[in-house]
Amino acid sequence: DxxxxxxxxxxxxxxxxxxxPCNHSTISGTDYIHWYRQLPSQGPEYVIHGLTSNVNxxxxxxxxxxxxxxxxxxxxxxxxxxxxxxxxxxxxNFNKFYFGSGTKLNVKP
Amino acid sequence: xxxxxQTPKFRILKIGQSMTLQCTxxxxxxxxxxxxxxxxxxxxxxxxxxxxxxxxxGEVPNGYNVSRSTTEDFPLRLExxxxxxxxxYFCASSSESGSYNEQFFGPGTRLTVL
Numbered sequence: 001d002x003x004x005x006x007x008x009x010x011x012x013x014x015x016x017x018x019x020x021p022c023n024h025s026t027i028s029g030t031d032y033i034h035w036y037r038q039l040p041s042q043g044p045e046y047v048i049h050g051l052t053s054n055v056n057x058x059x060x061x062x063x064x065x066x067x068x069x070x071x072x073x074x075x076x077x078x079x080x081x082x083x084x085x086x087x088x089x090x091x092x093n094f095n096k097f098y099f100g101s102g103t104k105l106n107v108k109p
Numbered sequence: 110x111x112x113x114x115q116t117p118k119f120r121i122l123k124i125g126q127s128m129t130l131q132c133t134x135x136x137x138x139x140x141x142x143x144x145x146x147x148x149x150x151x152x153x154x155x156x157x158x159x160x161x162x163x164x165x166x167g168e169v170p171n172g173y174n175v176s177r178s179t180t181e182d183f184p185l186r187l188e189x190x191x192x193x194x195x196x197x198y199f200c201a202s203s204s205e206s207g208s209y210n211e212q213f214f215g216p217g218t219r220l221t222v223l
Binding site for chain 2: 036041042043044045046049087091094095096097098099100101
């Protein structure tokens, strides 16, 4: 099963953009890239997903490299409520998720 | 919709005791999952189910059992609790295949084995 690699932690200032990178060099052609985030003491929640093209939604944008071996989650204006652990996940068969260790995002006021 | 609910929220077990973690979803999802999360780590898949009567092992199934008799319920059984099973357990559900398969997670059960 394909794995992902993310930095352990990142820091951002409030209201500035944040770019969270993820490497997934062993991704297969049918693996979707999902991003979830986990607020303290809660279960993970969906942020965004994509296959090949860049994606935008109300929460974030997802930029996928042309070779699909890496992707970047973009939060356009970080708020204090965005402080969380962000997971880059490759979706396997039967919609199974393989979580890495995630990136802990700290947002400074 | 309540989404995914889990009981209990907290539990302390003694070594060798057994217990069942309950998980229920009201979204009519066929796919359900159990994960465990150790401190400072990501979630690891224990077992999953693609429908009533069908279950399969995930990454870390040892020490656990599951059953799926209905679409709504997916209980996780610990037979002989060990300190290594101290963790936070999350249940999740999702719809079947397609490009958009958000997993909906429950609030978790924090289990301590002493």
